[in-house]
Amino acid sequence: MAGNYAVIENGIVINIIIAENGYEYAGADLVEYQENIFCQPRMFYNKDDGLFYDDKEFSKINNII
Structure with missing residues (x-):
């Protein structure tokens, strides 16, 4: 079954x-x-x-703190 995937390099989503x-x-x-x-x-x-x-400090998601 298909799903949503983040393609990650060095901890950052590239696609x-x-x-x-x-x-x-x-x-x-x-x-x-x-x-x-x-x-x-x-x-x-x-x-x-x-x-x-x-951010790399993991403090905001979609600009919401």
Whole structure:
């Protein structure tokens, strides 16, 4: 089944894609996220809570503190 994936290099989202489970992206990590989670390119991925942030300090999502 297809899902939403963030393509991540060095902790930063470089792209977002829809892909089938098991799809691999050479040179990057894929992180599946639900539709209710905000994610866009240039965001920072926090492995601890599974969310995507505007800044590397993980303090803002979509400019909301």
